Amino acid sequence: RGASLTQGRADFPTGFVWGAATASYQIEGAVKEDGRRPSIWDTFSGTPGKVAGGDTGDVACEHYFHYADDVRLMSDLGLAAYRFSVAWPRVQPDGTGRINPRGLDFYSRLVDRLLEAGITPYATLYHWDLPQTLEDAGGWPARDTAHRFADYARAVHERLGDRVQHWTTLNEPWVSAFLGYGNGVHAPGRQDPAAALRAAHHLLLGHGLATQALRAGGAEEITLVLNLAPVITPAQVRDPAAEPSAADAEAVNRIDTLLVRQFLDPALRGEYPADLLTIVERNGGLAHIHDGDLGTVHQPIEMIGINYYNPCVVESGPGEAADAAWPGSEDVRFCTADAPVTAMGWPIVPNGLSRLLLRLADDYPEVGLIVTENGAAFDDVVEDGRVHDTGRTGYLDGHLRAVHAAIAEGADVRGYLVWSLLDNFEWAEGYRRRFGIVHVDFATQRRLLKDSALWYSEVIKRNGLRGS
Numbered sequence: 001r002g003a004s005l006t007q008g009r010a011d012f013p014t015g016f017v018w019g020a021a022t023a024s025y026q027i028e029g030a031v032k033e034d035g036r037r038p039s040i041w042d043t044f045s046g047t048p049g050k051v052a053g054g055d056t057g058d059v060a061c062e063h064y065f066h067y068a069d070d071v072r073l074m075s076d077l078g079l080a081a082y083r084f085s086v087a088w089p090r091v092q093p094d095g096t097g098r099i100n101p102r103g104l105d106f107y108s109r110l111v112d113r114l115l116e117a118g119i120t121p122y123a124t125l126y127h128w129d130l131p132q133t134l135e136d137a138g139g140w141p142a143r144d145t146a147h148r149f150a151d152y153a154r155a156v157h158e159r160l161g162d163r164v165q166h167w168t169t170l171n172e173p174w175v176s177a178f179l180g181y182g183n184g185v186h187a188p189g190r191q192d193p194a195a196a197l198r199a200a201h202h203l204l205l206g207h208g209l210a211t212q213a214l215r216a217g218g219a220e221e222i223t224l225v226l227n228l229a230p231v232i233t234p235a236q237v238r239d240p241a242a243e244p245s246a247a248d249a250e251a252v253n254r255i256d257t258l259l260v261r262q263f264l265d266p267a268l269r270g271e272y273p274a275d276l277l278t279i280v281e282r283n284g285g286l287a288h289i290h291d292g293d294l295g296t297v298h299q300p301i302e303m304i305g306i307n308y309y310n311p312c313v314v315e316s317g318p319g320e321a322a323d324a325a326w327p328g329s330e331d332v333r334f335c336t337a338d339a340p341v342t343a344m345g346w347p348i349v350p351n352g353l354s355r356l357l358l359r360l361a362d363d364y365p366e367v368g369l370i371v372t373e374n375g376a377a378f379d380d381v382v383e384d385g386r387v388h389d390t391g392r393t394g395y396l397d398g399h400l401r402a403v404h405a406a407i408a409e410g411a412d413v414r415g416y417l418v419w420s421l422l423d424n425f426e427w428a429e430g431y432r433r434r435f436g437i438v439h440v441d442f443a444t445q446r447r448l449l450k451d452s453a454l455w456y457s458e459v460i461k462r463n464g465l466r467g468s
């Protein structure tokens with residue numbers, strides 16, 4: 001189980017896209033530069049007790065200043081694609097009204113550098129940094145935010161659309177809605193399940209409206225990125241074929257509804273699952289879902305982006321305490337998987353990724369798939385100018401083999417973007433959790449390729465994995 005470097009050779013399809021991903025607030029720093037105004041993450045990280053160590057994104061990797069060096073690193077690694085996000089509060093500091101050209105200039109320079117280096121830019125419009133002014137006006141639980149998002153999307157596309165073909169509307173709306181407004185572990189830190197369910201709908205509406213705006217501007221490829229996982233029972237961690245009891249199957253289905261189908265069914269089919277509507281009805285009601293909304297949400301898109309870290313392991317039975325991130329799931333227990341874990345405590349289950357990709361290929365055959373994030377935090381140590389992060393290399397190797405297996409069984413997976421290029425601000429965990437294939441010394445801003453980066457670079461060169 002876990003990672004194994006002792007398997008056969010695995011060649012990937014010609015044209016398979018190899019890359020790495022980051023997000024604006026996690027790497028840029030420079031929070032007051034060139035007219036940027038606060039986002040909900042500036043406010044949240046500035047509130048004592050919200051982020052480990054009191055860390056903030058004020059400085060982060062100072063990518064805003066070092067972007068050219070960072071592109072050079074990507075080029076040294078041979079990346080074909082780089083997924084970054086655009087900070088709304090740089091482009092439109094109050095989330096409405098005035099567009100700030102100096103904020104857009106930064107992304108324009110970044111895109112130019114990438115293209116010069118032969119690296120394809122994958123731009124994400126929203127990776128959680130909502131302008132604080134919009135939160136003060138109600139945030140995602142307020143319908144107007146969806147319309148504000150579409151205006152912002154249009155402005156970014158107008159400036160970058162001549163050079164960027166690959167667009168993502170939202171990164172992980174489940175996290176924005178249910179960690180931001182449900183259990184409050186993320187910004188803005190509200191704890192209100194009804195608000196979280198409204199936020200989820202308005203995020204989807206924002207996705208649909210932004211997709212219309214991007215399409216009208218001529219965007220070629222539009223992706224919705226979701227945090228997805230196979231929802232399985234503890235027994236299925238050990239034996240994927242294990243049959244759950246009827247009660248466990250119900251628990252699995254409930255969590256799958258909230259995590260997976262709540263987003264994919266409206267975005268790809270224009271309908272909410274009936275059991276989701278029951279949960280919404282019991283938690284604040286359905287009034288915020290207007291006639292015609294599902295038609296707006298359901299826009300043709302090319303790709304679903306999959307952020308996968310670990311399976312979601314559940315069984316029937318009361319949890320310790322109702323988790324406001326999972327409304328309507330008071331009778332579901334979240335379980336520890338019998339598997340090795342990363343520094344986040346997340347179980348390492350590579351075959352969960354094959355299972356997920358094959359399920360998506362079966363249930364949603366109408367879209368292409370791309371792994372937009374996969375990676376792991378480990379407690380790295382620098383020794384003699386090296387980071388021997390064998391745990392991370394093993395994690396990546398195991399998950400790439402899982403992707404390869406899913407492709408061999410027919411899943412249409414177009415690429416793989418490792419999370420993350422750089423050690424960075426890991427949200428509520430601050431800087432203590434390192435996900436990078438490149439080490440960052442936050443005191444000096446020095447970058448150092450970890451062994452996993454050198455290994456990944458060989459994988460890219462070979463378009464696959466070596467047997468050993």
Ligand code: GBH
Nearest residue numbers: 023171172175227307309325373419426435
């Ligand atoms: C991604 O989100 C982010 O896109 C990225 O910015 C981040 O740095 C990276 O992963 C690493 O964390 O069962 O309630 O405990 C992470 C997605 C979804 C993973 C929620 C942990 C726990 C949900 N996360 N999941 S719960």
